[in-house]
Amino acid sequence: MHISVIGAGGMLGAKLIARLRKEGKLAGKAISAITRYDAVIPPPPPASTFPINTFVGDLSAPGEAEKLIASKPDVIFHLAAIVSGEAEKDFEKGYRINLDATRILFEIIRKSGGGYKPKVVFTSSIAVFGAPFPEAIGDEFFTTPLTSYGTQKAIDELLLNDYSRRGFFDGVALRMPTVCVRPGKPNLAASGFFSNIIREPLSGKPANLPVNDDVRHWHVSPRGAIQFLVQAAEIDTAKLGARRTLTLPGLSCTVAEQIEALRKVAGNDVVKLISREPDETVARIVSGWPRNFDPQRALSLGFKAEKSFEDIIRVHMEDELGVR
Amino acid sequence: MHISVIGAGGMLGAKLIARLRKEGKLAGKAISAITRYDAVIPPPPPASTFPINTFVGDLSAPGEAEKLIASKPDVIFHLAAIVSGEAEKDFEKGYRINLDATRILFEIIRKSGGGYKPKVVFTSSIAVFGAPFPEAIGDEFFTTPLTSYGTQKAIDELLLNDYSRRGFFDGVALRMPTVCVRPGKPNLAASGFFSNIIREPLSGKPANLPVNDDVRHWHVSPRGAIQFLVQAAEIDTAKLGARRTLTLPGLSCTVAEQIEALRKVAGNDVVKLISREPDETVARIVSGWPRNFDPQRALSLGFKAEKSFEDIIRVHMEDELGVR
Numbered sequence: 248m249h250i251s252v253i254g255a256g257g258m259l260g261a262k263l264i265a266r267l268r269k270e271g272k273l274a275g276k277a278i279s280a281i282t283r284y285d286a287v288i289p290p291p292p293p294a295s296t297f298p299i300n301t302f303v304g305d306l307s308a309p310g311e312a313e314k315l316i317a318s319k320p321d322v323i324f325h326l327a328a329i330v331s332g333e334a335e336k337d338f339e340k341g342y343r344i345n346l347d348a349t350r351i352l353f354e355i356i357r358k359s360g361g362g363y364k365p366k367v368v369f370t371s372s373i374a375v376f377g378a379p380f381p382e383a384i385g386d387e388f389f390t391t392p393l394t395s396y397g398t399q400k401a402i403d404e405l406l407l408n409d410y411s412r413r414g415f416f417d418g419v420a421l422r423m424p425t426v427c428v429r430p431g432k433p434n435l436a437a438s439g440f441f442s443n444i445i446r447e448p449l450s451g452k453p454a455n456l457p458v459n460d461d462v463r464h465w466h467v468s469p470r471g472a473i474q475f476l477v478q479a480a481e482i483d484t485a486k487l488g489a490r491r492t493l494t495l496p497g498l499s500c501t502v503a504e505q506i507e508a509l510r511k512v513a514g515n516d517v518v519k520l521i522s523r524e525p526d527e528t529v530a531r532i533v534s535g536w537p538r539n540f541d542p543q544r545a546l547s548l549g550f551k552a553e554k555s556f557e558d559i560i561r562v563h564m565e566d567e568l569g570v571r
Numbered sequence: 572m573h574i575s576v577i578g579a580g581g582m583l584g585a586k587l588i589a590r591l592r593k594e595g596k597l598a599g600k601a602i603s604a605i606t607r608y609d610a611v612i613p614p615p616p617p618a619s620t621f622p623i624n625t626f627v628g629d630l631s632a633p634g635e636a637e638k639l640i641a642s643k644p645d646v647i648f649h650l651a652a653i654v655s656g657e658a659e660k661d662f663e664k665g666y667r668i669n670l671d672a673t674r675i676l677f678e679i680i681r682k683s684g685g686g687y688k689p690k691v692v693f694t695s696s697i698a699v700f701g702a703p704f705p706e707a708i709g710d711e712f713f714t715t716p717l718t719s720y721g722t723q724k725a726i727d728e729l730l731l732n733d734y735s736r737r738g739f740f741d742g743v744a745l746r747m748p749t750v751c752v753r754p755g756k757p758n759l760a761a762s763g764f765f766s767n768i769i770r771e772p773l774s775g776k777p778a779n780l781p782v783n784d785d786v787r788h789w790h791v792s793p794r795g796a797i798q799f800l801v802q803a804a805e806i807d808t809a810k811l812g813a814r815r816t817l818t819l820p821g822l823s824c825t826v827a828e829q830i831e832a833l834r835k836v837a838g839n840d841v842v843k844l845i846s847r848e849p850d851e852t853v854a855r856i857v858s859g860w861p862r863n864f865d866p867q868r869a870l871s872l873g874f875k876a877e878k879s880f881e882d883i884i885r886v887h888m889e890d891e892l893g894v895r
């Protein structure tokens with residue numbers, strides 16, 4: 248079982264590799280090698296019982312996808328993307344990285360021939376949905392993205408479905424909830440504050456809330472997101488038929504509920520580190536985002552998210568801060 | 572008012588130009604010129620009070636879209652496509668013509684600068700939907716195409732929405748019902764038989780029905796389709812907001828009802844010209860197609876289709892066979 252992870256330098260990529268390394272198997276098969284790919288050099292691979300190879304490059308550049316597919320990995324996790332804020336600021340870069348690179352990857356797999364048909368697990372996003380929408384978005388609701396990022400992800404989903412239907416590979420696209428609490432430094436994602444207001448105060452640092460605290464959103468912990476990726480790689484795709492895109496479960500809660508959970512878990516002094524300086528650009532982008540889902544299909548397939556935001560904070564404290 | 576028609580050599584393109592030539596205006600403004608563009612040479616332009624220019628080329632080839640946009644048309648009708656059967660047979664050609672050429676056109680408009688912001692009317696298709704679906708598909712139902720053609724059209728819709736949202740042009744995408752009765756010779760579209768079984772017998776020729784006669788489908792006459800295009804060019808897009816794709820009204824009827832209408836209008840001897848040799852490929856493709864819609868949004872915007880299949884046959888007899 249040879250596994251490739253595109254976007255291996257990102258937060259989810261690193262966590263996925265750590266879990267695969269620890270378990271040593273996927274879908275009941277021993278892992279023989281992992282290939283890491285990213286545009287930036289990831290930290291050195293951790294010690295493992297199998298080789299972990301690293302390629303650094305831009306998947307949208309000529310010859311890059313060929314390099315990655317030459318070793319014919321059995322499972323490809325494609326997690327790489329330019330985040331929403333950046334794709335909105337830089338139109339061409341967003342389309343190049345979030346659409347063209349994905350399509351090139353799919354094309355190289357299609358053209359590789361010799362009966363090669365890998366499993367492809369692709370991270371899409373709830374940003375494929377745009378307001379107005381119902382209180383809870385069902386599995387058959389239409390995609391009307393209000394960002395270029397959401398547009399690019401929706402197009403990738405369509406391509407993945409068509410390439411899978413035609414038998415070029417065996418794909419699954421996952422509409423990830425916003426991953427919260429994101430560890431590390433703030434990134435350019437407009438959704439960053441959902442994590443910032445928890446992570447920074449827990450480390451004794453200030454954080455700004457740029458929107459009203461009645462903003463409702465849809466979350467999963469990093470640990471839960473990795474579990475989704477592994478389950479998607481192990482799923483019997485015959486159960487999916489021609490509909491290879493899954494809206495995943497998450498926890499729907501308001502920013503006020505996030506802050507209350509933080510107060511319960513970490514106390515009032517920690518909560519006081521949150522400032523409230525509005526940012527109209529962020530508020531406008533977020534107002535078009537979905538707040539709640541009814542993901543019956545993924546639930547029936549066994550995907551599960553956290554039940555409370557306190558649980559999400561505890562996962563962060565356990566996995567990132569070493570609190571047991 | 573300078574108008575460009577991409578796919579001007581096709582059936583809808585030719586009929587659209589004939590109507591524009593006859594009326595001499597669009598959206599209340601006098602037409603100063605029409606530019607026709609297609610991959611094959613259309614018949615010579617009819618006499619008109621304004622110039623009708625013709626470009627022959629492949630829109631997906633370098634420099635072609637630039638040539639078309641250089642004259643900065645005010646309205647662009649983009650009707651060009653490889654039909655569903657051909658896009659399913661030739662994967663690369665389908666993506667090149669139905670996706671890449673459209674994206675190139677959008678890109679050239681975006682890059683043209685100088686405040687140029689044309690109206691773009693794009694013909695999408697009900698093939699963006701794939702079974703299973705409800706008895707009547709509503710305006711918020713998700714797109715799960717079961718053909719590469721439907722995938723390409725769904726992607727084009729997403730691009731048109733994003734480019735319009737970002738202000739690069741003012742787009743409207745129309746999900747056309749199957750246009751019936753198509754005049755002329757049979758083409759490679761899997762939907763061709765819906766027209767063949769009416770048009771050919773009416774001209775004293777045999778025609779084959781490759782599916783069961785309980786197959787239900789969604790139709791509009793060519794005259795009705797042209798009316799949709801003109802209305803879309805004239806619509807105030809502020810009414811559409813960020814959702815620039817419209818599922819259009821049509822007539823839902825079974826093949827049996829089509830044949831009964833033909834019997835009423837043209838008699839039993841004409842109906843006897845229909846043979847019934849099943850074609851499994853066509854039957855499989857058609858079984859994934861939608862049968863009926865509830866297009867509230869387009870209806871509320873004033874779009875209308877025929878109310879009976881007899882009306883659709885009469886439009887054919889009037890417009891194509893000169894029967895009054």
